[in-house]
Amino acid sequence: MRYIIIGAGAIGGAIGGRLHDSGHDVVLVARGRHHDTLRDRGLRLRTPDGDLELSVPVAGRPEDVGLRPDDVLVLAVKTQDSGAALDAWAHRPVEGGGTAARRLPLICAQNGVENERLALRRFQRVYGMCVWLPATHVEPGEVTVPCGPYAGALTLGRFPSGQDDVVRRMGADLEKSGFLAPVVDHVMRWKYAKLVTNLGNAVNALCGPGAGPEAKALAERAREEGAAVLDAAGTDRASAGELSELVAGKVEMRPVAGVQHGRGSSWQSLARGSGTIESDFLNGEIVLLGRLHGIATPVNEALREAANEAARAHRPPGSMTGAELGARVDAFR
Numbered sequence: 545m546r547y548i549i550i551g552a553g554a555i556g557g558a559i560g561g562r563l564h565d566s567g568h569d570v571v572l573v574a575r576g577r578h579h580d581t582l583r584d585r586g587l588r589l590r591t592p593d594g595d596l597e598l599s600v601p602v603a604g605r606p607e608d609v610g611l612r613p614d615d616v617l618v619l620a621v622k623t624q625d626s627g628a629a630l631d632a633w634a635h636r637p638v639e640g641g642g643t644a645a646r647r648l649p650l651i652c653a654q655n656g657v658e659n660e661r662l663a664l665r666r667f668q669r670v671y672g673m674c675v676w677l678p679a680t681h682v683e684p685g686e687v688t689v690p691c692g693p694y695a696g697a698l699t700l701g702r703f704p705s706g707q708d709d710v711v712r713r714m715g716a717d718l719e720k721s722g723f724l725a726p727v728v729d730h731v732m733r734w735k736y737a738k739l740v741t742n743l744g745n746a747v748n749a750l751c752g753p754g755a756g757p758e759a760k761a762l763a764e765r766a767r768e769e770g771a772a773v774l775d776a777a778g779t780d781r782a783s784a785g786e787l788s789e790l791v792a793g794k795v796e797m798r799p800v801a802g803v804q805h806g807r808g809s810s811w812q813s814l815a816r817g818s819g820t821i822e823s824d825f826l827n828g829e830i831v832l833l834g835r836l837h838g839i840a841t842p843v844n845e846a847l848r849e850a851a852n853e854a855a856r857a858h859r860p861p862g863s864m865t866g867a868e869l870g871a872r873v874d875a876f877r
Contacts, residue, residue, distance in 0.1 A: 545568075545569070545614050545615070545616050545710075545713060545714070545717070546568075546569040546570070546571065546612060546614055546615050546616070547559075547560065547563055547568060547569065547570045547571070547615075547616050547618055547717075548571050548573065548609060548611075548615055548616065548617050548618065549570060549571065549572050549573060549618050549620055550573045550617060550618060550619050550620060550621060550629055550633065551573065551574075551619065551620040551621035551622075551625070551629065552572035552573060552574040552578065552582065552587075552602070552620070553574075553578075553620065553621075553681045553687070553812075554677075554679035554680055554681035554687055554809065554812060555620045555653055555654070555675055555677055555679055555809075556572070556573075556618065556620030556621075556653070557572065557587060557589070557679070557681055557687035558589070558677055558679040558687050558689045558695065558696070559618065559620065559653060559677075559698070559718070559723075560572045560587075560600060560618075561587050561589040561596065561598050561600065561687060562589070562689075562695060562718075562721040562722050562723065563717060563718070563721050564587075564598055564600045565589070565596055565598055565721070566717075566720050566721040566722070568717055568721070570600055570601070571600075571601045571602070571603055571609055572587065572600050572601070572602045572603070573602070573603050573604070573605075573606075573609070574602060574603075574604065575604060576684075577684040578681075578684045578685060579602060579604045580684070581684040581685030582600070582602040582684075582685055583602050585685055586598050586599040586600065586685070587599075587600050587685060587686075587687065588685055588686045588687070589687055589688075589689065590686065590687070590688040590689070590690075590800050590803065591688075591689050591690075591692075591695070591800065592690060592691070592692050592798035592799060592800055593692070605632075606632050606633050606636050607636075609636075610639065611636055611637065611638045611639065611644055611648065612638065612639050613638060613639060613640055613647060613648075615638075615644075615648050616648065616649050616650075616651065616710070616714065617633060617644065617648055617649070617650040617651065618650075618651045618653050618673075619650060619651065619652050619653065619654065619659065619663065620653045620654065621654070622654070622655075622809070622813070622820070622821075622822045623654060623655070623656045623658055623659055623662075623822050623824075623825035624820050624821075624822060624824060624825065625820075626652075626654070626658075626659050626662050626663070627662055630650075630662060630663055630666050630667070631666070633650075634666040634667060644667070645666050645667045645668065646668055648667075648669070649667075649669040649670075649671060649710045649711075650663050650667045650669065650670055650671065651671045651672075651673050651700070651711075651714070652670065652671065652672055652673060652703070653673040653675055653698070654673075654675070655675065655738065655739070655742050655745075655809065655822060655825075655826060656735075656739060656742070656822065656825040656826055656829060657732060657735050657736060657739055657829060658825050658829065660672050660703040660704075660732070663703075664703060664704075669702075669710070670702075670703045671700060671701065671702050671703055671710070671711050671714075671731070672700070672701055672702075672703045672731035672732060672735055673698050673699065673700050673731070674697075674698070674699040674700075674731060674734035674735045674737075674738050675696070675698055675738070676696055676697040676698070676699075676738070676787075676790070676791055676795060677689070677691070677695065677696030677697070677698065677723075678690060678691065678696070678797065678805070678808075679696070680803065680807055680812060681812060682807075682812055682815050682816060688800055688803050690797055690798055690799070690800045690803060690805055691795050691796060691797060691798060692796060692798045693794065693796075694722060694723055694724045694794050694795050695721075695722045695723050695795075696723055696724070696795055697723070697724040697725075697726075697790055697791050697794070697795050698718055698723050698724065698725045699725075699726050699727075699728055699731060699734045699790070700714060700715050700718075700725060700726070700727050700728070700731060701727060701728045701729060701730065701731030701732075702731070703731065703732070704732065705729055705730050705731075705732075706729055707727050707728070707729060711727055712727050715727040724790070724791070724794055724795065726790070730780070733780045733781050733782050734781075734782050736774060736779050736780070736781035736782075737781040737782040737783070737784075737786075737787055739770070739774075739781075739826065739829060740767050740770050740771055740774070740781070741767065741787075742826045743763070743766040743767045743769075743770045743826060743827055743830065743844060743847075744762075744763030744764070744766055744767060745808045745809060745810040745811075745822070745823070745826055746766075746810055746821075746823045746826070746827055746847040746848065746850065746851040747759050747762050747763040747766070747847065747866075747869065748763070748806070748807075748808040748810060748811050748861075749808065749810035749811040749813070749814050749821065749851060749854070749861050750847075750850060750851060750854060750861070750862075750863065750864045750869055751862060751864055751865065751866050751869055752811070752861055752862030753804070753805070753806030753807055753808075753811070754806065755862070755865070755866045756865075756866050757866070758865070758866030758867050758869075758870050759865075759866030759869065759870075760866075761866075761870070762843070762847075762866060762869060762870050762873060765843045765873075766827065766830075766843045766844055766847055769830065769841055769842075769843045769844055770827075770830040770841075770844060772839070773830050773833045773834045773837065773839050773841060774830075774833065776833075776837050776839055777833050777836070777837055779833075807861075809822065810822060810823065810826075810851065811861045813855060814854060814855060814859065814860060814861040815860065815861050817858045818855070819855055819856065819858060820855050821851050821852060821854070821855040823847065823848045823851035823852060824848060824852065826848075827844040827845070827847045827848040827851070828844075828848045830844040831844050831845050831848060842873065842876045842877075843873055843876075845876060846872055846873040846876035847869075847873065849876075850864070850869065850872060
């Protein structure tokens with residue numbers, strides 16, 4: 545199988561880089577300065593065991609990739625960019641006839657729970673990947689993966705449920721590339737569990753890592769509110785014990801020279817000045833479910849609103865104190 549990594553940022557770059565380094569056929573798809581640096585200098589994958597300089601094939605557009613019947617598309621863009629990416633790839637021709645939407649499997653290697661639904665509107669074979677991989681991408685051409693002995697945990701399954709030979713083979717390829725990659729029948733219960741942990745991403749972005757007790761308390765309030773909404777909605781999700789058992793002693797944070805840990809995916813969006821942030825599909829998912837089930841979600845609504853304002857205004861991460869953000873949440877109506 546050849547892996548086409550659509551969005552070679554923190555997650556896509558880490559997965560694609562590791563697969564390439566272990567001998568698998570990979571194409572990274574990136575844009576702008578990141579694409580140009582990957583093309584001219586290759587991918588610098590920083591790890592606790594040292595830096596890898598990888599000459600991975602790179603493309604800037606779907607038109608630059610001649611699709612083959614053995615390709616697997618790995619969608620690793622942020623959810624706010626999923627619709628455009630899916631539309632761009634769905635109707636690309638595949639060697640031998642047909643389109644990507646009809647012939648190729650597509651893996652959603654993303655936070656949140658909306659991507660698989662978006663993909664299934666366009667692609668016949670869709671798979672979910674629950675990503676436990678604290679990678680960082682801020683500088684063009686560079687991705688940091690600060691974990692060991694495994695680089696991360698990537699739980700896989702077909703959407704809406706089940707498994708098949710494609711996902712089992714991908715799991716085996718990822719295991720050989722330094723990831724935990726269990727294949728499960730109900731991948732979305734793992735992604736809903738991850739969603740709860742991601743509800744603090746906006747706090748991390750707005751206040752910065754290590755912002756103090758007010759910020760930590762606010763993130764915990766967002767998670768508690770989210771868990772209550774998911775319970776009311778009857779949403780099945782993996783337990784904290786299952787999550788701990790999956791990664792304990794296997795995926796542990798380790799130092800990488802010159803790299804600060806704890807900079808989440810939303811923090812990275814603000815740091816890169818991308819102008820958008822994924823909070824609509826993290827905190828916003830809880831807001832949506834709360835409205836559907838008649839439950840107030842002031843914490844997640846306020847965090848979603850504040851994160852979007854910061855992204856649109858191109859404010860840097862850490863532009864608010866925990867006390868300032870907490871006062872905004874408490875005043876939300």
